[in-house]
Amino acid sequence: MSDWLLIAGMAVLTFVPRYIPFGLAGKVTIPPLISQALSYVPIAVLTVIIVQTTLIRDGEVVLTVQNHHLIAAIVAFFVSLMTKHQFLAIGLGLVSFLMMKWLSFG
Amino acid sequence: MSLSTQAFLIGARDTTPLIIAAAPFGLVYGALAINQGLSEALVMAMSIFVFAGASQFVTIALLASATAFPVILATVFIVNLRHMLYAASLMPQLAKVSAWLRVPMAFWLTDETFAIVSNRVSQAKDDKHFTAYYLGSAIFMYSSWLFFSWLGMTLGQKIPDIKSWGLDVAMVIAFVTIVVPLLKNYADWACALTAGVSAILTYHWPHQTGLLFSSFIAIAVGVALGYKNNTVITAIKTKEKTKNV
Numbered sequence: 004m005s006d007w008l009l010i011a012g013m014a015v016l017t018f019v020p021r022y023i024p025f026g027l028a029g030k031v032t033i034p035p036l037i038s039q040a041l042s043y044v045p046i047a048v049l050t051v052i053i054v055q056t057t058l059i060r061d062g063e064v065v066l067t068v069q070n071h072h073l074i075a076a077i078v079a080f081f082v083s084l085m086t087k088h089q090f091l092a093i094g095l096g097l098v099s100f101l102m103m104k105w106l107s108f109g
Numbered sequence: 110m111s112l113s114t115q116a117f118l119i120g121a122r123d124t125t126p127l128i129i130a131a132a133p134f135g136l137v138y139g140a141l142a143i144n145q146g147l148s149e150a151l152v153m154a155m156s157i158f159v160f161a162g163a164s165q166f167v168t169i170a171l172l173a174s175a176t177a178f179p180v181i182l183a184t185v186f187i188v189n190l191r192h193m194l195y196a197a198s199l200m201p202q203l204a205k206v207s208a209w210l211r212v213p214m215a216f217w218l219t220d221e222t223f224a225i226v227s228n229r230v231s232q233a234k235d236d237k238h239f240t241a242y243y244l245g246s247a248i249f250m251y252s253s254w255l256f257f258s259w260l261g262m263t264l265g266q267k268i269p270d271i272k273s274w275g276l277d278v279a280m281v282i283a284f285v286t287i288v289v290p291l292l293k294n295y296a297d298w299a300c301a302l303t304a305g306v307s308a309i310l311t312y313h314w315p316h317q318t319g320l321l322f323s324s325f326i327a328i329a330v331g332v333a334l335g336y337k338n339n340t341v342i343t344a345i346k347t348k349e350k351t352k353n354v
Contacts, residue, residue: 006151009178013168014158016186022215024196029204033197036332041194043300043331046291047324048188049284050304052167055320056281059312072278079282083289089130092289096282100275 069107075100116238120225120245127221128253134162135254137279139261141169144269149262156258160216160251163188166280180318187324195223202230202239210240217247220287300331 024033057076058064068074079096086092135156142152142165155165164185171181195218196203203211225246229236236242292298304327311319 005178006147007154009168009181010151010154010158012178012182013155013164013185016182017159017161017164017189017192018216020186020189020193021196021218022212024193024200025203025211025215025218026208028200028202028206028211032200036336038194038197039335040328040332041190041197043297043328043335044187044191044194044324046288046297046300046331047304047327048191048320049163049288050301050327051308051320051323052170053281053284053288054305054308055312056170056277058309062313064309064312071275072281075278076281076285079285080289083286087290089286089290092286093130093279093282096285097279100278100282104275 068103071100071103071107074103113238113241116241117245120229120242120247121249122245123229124221124225124246124249127224128250131162131221131250131254132257133279134166134283135257136261136264137277138162138165138169139258139263140265140268141166141261141277142258143262143265145169145172147172152262153255153259156255160254161185161189161192161219162254163220163284170277170280180321184320187321191220192218192223195220195227198227199223199230202236206240214240214243214247217244217251219247219250221250222246294335296331296335299334300327303327303330 053076057070057073058066060070060072065073075096078099079092082095083089083092138156139152142155143149147155155168159165167184167188168181171184176184196215203214206214222243226239226243229242230239288301292301304323307323307326308319311323313319314322
């Protein structure tokens with residue numbers, strides 16, 4: 004039951020930020036400071052999630068080659084930075100992850 | 110075929126590459142969610158009623174670490190704030206769209222549809238078929254997301270140890286490839302660096318409150334440095350204008 008409440012809450016909290024500017028279109032303009040703060044949201048939130056899910060494995064900071072998630076993220080980071088090619092970065096990131104997994108089994 | 114039907118189909122066609130990129134994430138979402146112990150109805154309900162890849166992933170990740178529901182909801186809200194910026198930047202085009210049509214259009218606003226639609230807007234500012242084009246992109250994106258969530262859920266049940274394959278790495282990699290192109294100036298980099306360092310310092314905080322704290326600090330750093338940056342650029346532009354006059 005409470006899981007359904009969670010989804011209902013998520014649905015509302017996802018819809019509201021999407022709708023507010025659409026609803027207000029033609030009526031108001033957003034203050035520059037707010038729109039500037041909003042522009043940093045993807046960088047800030049996604050970076051925290053990336054760092055917390057790659058560097059921290061099972062509740063500990065793991066900075067070794069045993070951390071395959073970290074290696075894959077680093078590969079994707081540099082490929083993306085140098086080539087600006089999303090497909091290539093995702094592909095090579097996944098390949099490096101699978102290689103690391105395969106090597107650690109061998 | 111009417112012109113608006115044509116715009117609808119072109120919108121769907123233009124979104125195809127982004128749908129191919131999003132497909133693995135739909136699959137991974139479905140597989141992870143069902144193996145997280147959610148019922149089939151809940152897994153699909155999230156895709157049907159929430160329809161936000163990043164939020165759905167974050168929720169599954171937070172459920173796995175037994176995060177309190179209010180913190181999950183607060184995180185979902187923060188993750189979704191970027192949509193507000195997307196929506197805000199489309200406001201001039203929306204001004205002419207009927208009020209009731211804005212509701213489904215807002216519900217279907219995603220990174221993918223925004224990327225495609227804003228590209229079209231930048232090419233033709235006064236587009237009579239904006240709504241049809243938008244709906245073509247959005248409805249195709251929505252139906253694909255539902256299909257791949259369902260497929261991932263089905264495969265995830267057939268392959269119970271799919272969780273141990275580390276499929277969540279696809280999400281992290283996708284996030285990396287979303288963030289990197291956004292890092293354009295030193296304020297952006299400072300924002301990312303602050304977020305990263307703070308994420309490590311606060312990861313042990315209860316109920317992932319470190320995520321919210323780190324995001325706010327990083328945004329503040331970005332705004333503080335970016336503001337200075339923008340004022341300098343505006344000053345230079347004003348100077349150039351006066352010169353030309």
